[in-house]
Amino acid sequence: xxxxxxxxxxxxxxxxxxxxxxxxxxxxxxxxxxxxxxxxxxxxxxxxxxxxxxxxxxxxxxxxxxxxxxxxxxxxxxxxxxxxxxxxxxxxxxxxxxxxxxxxxxxxxxxxxxxxxxxxxxxxxxxxxxxxxxxxxxxxxxxxxxxxxxxxxxxxxxxxxxxxxxxxxxxxxxxxxxxxxxxxxxxxxxxxxxxxxxxxxxxxxxxxxxxxxxxxxxxxxxxxxxxxxxxxxxxxxxxxxxxxxxxxxx
Amino acid sequence: xxxxxxxxxxxxxxxxxxxxxxxxxxxxxxxxxxxxxxxxxxxxxxxxxxxxxxxxxxxxxxxxxxxxxxxxxxxxxxxxxxxxxxxxxxxxxxxxxxxxxxxxxxxxxxxxxxxxxxxxxxxxxxxxxxxxxxxxxxxxxxxxxxxxxxxxxxxxxxxxxxxxxxxxxxxxxxxxxxxxxxxxxxxxxxxxxxxxxxxxxxxxxxxxxxxxxxxxxxxxxxxxxxxxxxxxxxxxxxxxxxxxxxxxxxxxxxxxxxxxxxxxxxxxxxxxxxxxxxxxxxxxxxxxxxxxxxxxxxxxxxxxxxxxxxxxxxxxxxxxxxxxxxxxxxxxxxxxxxxxxxxxxxxxxxxxxxxxxxxxxxxxxxxxx
Numbered sequence: 282x283x284x285x286x287x288x289x290x291x292x293x294x295x296x297x298x299x300x301x302x303x304x305x306x307x308x309x310x311x312x313x314x315x316x317x318x319x320x321x322x323x324x325x326x327x328x329x330x331x332x333x334x335x336x337x338x339x340x341x342x343x344x345x346x347x348x349x350x351x352x353x354x355x356x357x358x359x360x361x362x363x364x365x366x367x368x369x370x371x372x373x374x375x376x377x378x379x380x381x382x383x384x385x386x387x388x389x390x391x392x393x394x395x396x397x398x399x400x401x402x403x404x405x406x407x408x409x410x411x412x413x414x415x416x417x418x419x420x421x422x423x424x425x426x427x428x429x430x431x432x433x434x435x436x437x438x439x440x441x442x443x444x445x446x447x448x449x450x451x452x453x454x455x456x457x458x459x460x461x462x463x464x465x466x467x468x469x470x471x472x473x474x475x476x477x478x479x480x481x482x483x484x485x486x487x488x489x490x491x492x493x494x495x496x497x498x499x500x501x502x503x504x505x506x507x508x509x510x511x512x513x514x515x516x517x518x519x520x521x522x523x524x525x526x527x528x529x530x531x
Numbered sequence: 532x533x534x535x536x537x538x539x540x541x542x543x544x545x546x547x548x549x550x551x552x553x554x555x556x557x558x559x560x561x562x563x564x565x566x567x568x569x570x571x572x573x574x575x576x577x578x579x580x581x582x583x584x585x586x587x588x589x590x591x592x593x594x595x596x597x598x599x600x601x602x603x604x605x606x607x608x609x610x611x612x613x614x615x616x617x618x619x620x621x622x623x624x625x626x627x628x629x630x631x632x633x634x635x636x637x638x639x640x641x642x643x644x645x646x647x648x649x650x651x652x653x654x655x656x657x658x659x660x661x662x663x664x665x666x667x668x669x670x671x672x673x674x675x676x677x678x679x680x681x682x683x684x685x686x687x688x689x690x691x692x693x694x695x696x697x698x699x700x701x702x703x704x705x706x707x708x709x710x711x712x713x714x715x716x717x718x719x720x721x722x723x724x725x726x727x728x729x730x731x732x733x734x735x736x737x738x739x740x741x742x743x744x745x746x747x748x749x750x751x752x753x754x755x756x757x758x759x760x761x762x763x764x765x766x767x768x769x770x771x772x773x774x775x776x777x778x779x780x781x782x783x784x785x786x787x788x789x790x791x792x793x794x795x796x797x798x799x800x801x802x803x804x805x806x807x808x809x810x811x812x813x814x815x816x817x818x819x820x821x822x823x824x825x826x827x828x829x830x831x832x833x834x835x836x837x838x839x840x841x842x843x844x845x846x847x848x849x850x851x852x853x854x855x856x857x858x859x860x861x862x863x864x865x866x867x868x869x870x871x872x873x874x875x876x877x878x879x880x881x882x883x884x885x886x887x888x889x890x891x892x893x894x895x896x897x898x899x900x
Contacts, residue, residue, distance in 0.1 A: 335742050337899045356897070360744045371739030375548050376541065387537025388743045432739075 288313045288440055288471040289334065293343035296329050303329040305494040306343070311473065311487075313439070316466045318485030319475040322522050325491040327475040328368070331442050334473070335365050348439045361389075364433030364441045368448060370425050374418025378409055378428055381417050382435065389436035403431045407461065423454025430461065441465065443474040447481065459484055479515040488514075492521055493528075534745045538753025542727075546757050556723070560715045560765045561772065567711050568704055568777045575658040580604040581625035583616045585633040594647060597673065598629060603665035616650070626652045627662050697865045705780070708773035709860040710833040712766050713853050716792075717799050717827050720762055724803030725816040727754055728895075733813060741897045748892055755800040762796035763789065783863035787870065791863075794880045795856040801887030802852070808894035827853045852883045 289311040296304045304326040311317045319327040332338040334347050336356030345352040348362040372381045382403065386396045404410055407427045412420065417428060426446060433441065443462075447455045459481060466472050466486075474485065482488050483502045490498040490505055498508040498517075511517030546553065580598070584591050598604045607625055610616050619625040628650040638645035649666040653659040679687065698705045731737040740750070766789075773779040806823060810816045829835065830844055831853040837845055848854045855876040862868045862876075870877070 332899060337738070337742060339898065357744065357746075360742055363742070365739070365742040367735065367738050369735040369738070371735050373541070373545065373736055374734075375545055380541070380544060384537050384541045385743070387540075388534050388740075388745050390533060390744065392533070 286312050288315075289317075289345070289347050289473065291334075291343065291345040294330070294333060294340050294345050295342040296326075296333055296338060297341045302494050304333070307496055309489060309496075309499075311471060313471055314466050314469045315487065316462060316472045316474065316485045318482050318488035319473065319491060320482050320488050320518065321491035321497075322518075322525060324493070326494040327491055328444055330491075331365075331444050331473065331475065335363055335442055336360060361436065362438055362440060364430075364436070364438040366426075366429045366433050366441075366443045366446050368445045370417075370429060372417050372425070372429060372432060375416065377414050377416055378420070379413040381428060382409075382431055385432035386435045391435065399435060399437075403434055406434075407431050421454075422450045423458070426450050426454065426458055427461075430458075434465075438470070440471045440473070443472065445475050445477065447476065447478065455481070479513075479518060482514055490517070490521065492525055497521060532749060532752075534749040535753050535756075538745065538749055539756045542754055543757040546761070552723070556719055556761055556765065557768070559719060560768045563715055564708065564711055564769050564772050565776075567707050568773070575661040576602050577605040578603055578627050578658060578662050579607045579625045580627040580629060581608045581610055581616055581619040582606055583610050583613060583628065583630040586631055586635045588636045590636050590639060591631045594631065594669070594673070595629065597669045598666070601665045601669060603661055604629075620650060620652050623652070626655075626658065627666075702778075704773075704777040705865060706861070707834075708769070708777055708779040709864045710857055711773075712769045712792075712860055713795070713831070713856045714828055714833055715765055715769060716762050716796060716856075717853050718824050719765065720758060720796055720799035721803040721806065721823055722817065722820045723758055723761070724755055724800045725806035725810070725820045726813055728804065728807040729810060729813050729816045732811070738899065741899075747895050747897060751804055751888065751892055751895065755797070755804060758800055759793065759796050762799070763792065766792055779864065781864055782867035784867075784869060785863075787873075788859070788863045791856070791859050791873065791877055791880065794877065794884055795852060795859075798852045798880050798884035798887060801884050801891060804891040805887050805894070808891050827851050830854070832857055852880055855879045855883075 287310055289309065291307050291309045294304060294307040294309075295302065307326075307330060319330060321327050329338065333340050334345055334352060336352050336359045339356075340353060347359055350359045350362060352359055373384070376384065379400075382400050383396075386400055391399055404413070407430060409424075409427060409431060412424060412428075417425065420428060430443075430446070447458055450458065455478070462472050462474070463484070474481075476482055485502065487499070487501055488505055489496055490509065498505040500508065502514050506512070506514045506517045509517035509520055511520050582595055584595065595606070599606055604627060608619060610619065613630065616628045616630060620628050628648075630648040630650065632646065632648075635645050635647070647670070649662070651659045651662045651666075675687065679685070695701055728737070731740065770781065774781055802823060803820070806819045807816060810819050826847065827833075830837070830840070830848040831851050832848065833853070837848055837854070840848070859873050859876050859880075862873055
């Protein structure tokens, strides 16, 4: 069953919050270097899925393996192999760009010349050179995003989790962000991303469409659109959302 | 523990940039010290006193002068009748009244017991106690003089010679200021750490932090370490001001004091950490801190002697780090004692620090559940 090309694998992954089932019986297999999109309306279970895969929330049932590590059994080890960016800017606004990067490099165990070298590498990769001494709190949305990515990439994680990374970011910055993600994927990083933007979903290799904790459709963007019965992805998404609202209705 | 360094550096930079908190942490000791040092005097003196002298003789005036000479009584008025005297005390213009009846000189001359009435407004027990003791003292001194004259004896049969050790002037500043070091440290250290972790939770930075490989111990210790420095600076401020403004002595080994203070500060910070694992918001952290701080002030022996408390409260007091640190502070500063006398307190404080850090690490979850 061990396949070196598979980086993320879940079996019957389920999470309940009291009576609510946030994620139900999720089975996914994601290959190395894939850009995998998690799509769905708010409350469909995307964030809960990502948090379970990062070891931030324990699954109620089922198993998940990320980069060869069992999420339930070794929630600490998993954190050395993943990078994570949450929906909310999670860095220190009262520290400068350089101080934030230095802190996370240190927390990820980089020391001495290795640390300096890696920071310089990430800085030039993301074009942060001219922002180094700016307080993170004064950055615009797009720059905050890049800084968040920089800190999440410090330790060269094989798997990168991005939870709505482009919410509140202008279109130009979004475009730049996605080309960065493509570059990372081409270098072998597995990227798992949630998004609300259909044009972004179209840039994923495969997507999983979720609704009320269920996996509704899985495949390339075109395949998913066909499975749900829409002309394109956007159409499919709207069909899905309407179906949800009918079920929740009176 | 290799991630302790980066965590410590980060906390230190953040602390340095948070000018407001830093300002409060340095201003609080100064303000508190001046307030407590100047305002709180437990030795009650100059109680406003009203006098009703019905006899108007040299002897009665003599007695009144005796009262005044104790320094406890300050005569504010002479009145003509008992009603007027009661009125003064009822209004609160006088807290004590001395009534000398017209029979006073006659009784004294006859050798029967002459009485002087001292009325005290006892609604404030502290000041009335001082007045009562002083009044009894006045009568006793008079009695001795009269009796020894009658017995034609020049030597007193018995005398107690009192030596007030460690604080010969019985100055309350000497008692309050060392205690204040402990109180200020407790308040600021508990509050500051209780807020520190909750703030990260509220700002969303904790989520980013717990998805890294940092261990709970590294996180906790890195978080509290910079504040150890703040605590030591606060203590130095209070001690120096106490020394030069209030003349509080620094009798013992100051190095030993700093060593034990270090343990106490860690214990207080650990208490703050523990509070932070119980609450979710900064507001709750603030309230919970005060809930912990208040018993520290009331039951530790900072202001009220623990010996006077019922056994239950003495027991509760024994579970407060401040109680033990106060013994150390007063022991070293006033009595000049050393490790031989204080090792128990040191051990207890170290135990507090270890247990509280252990509890906090156990309670803190690196998850978002």
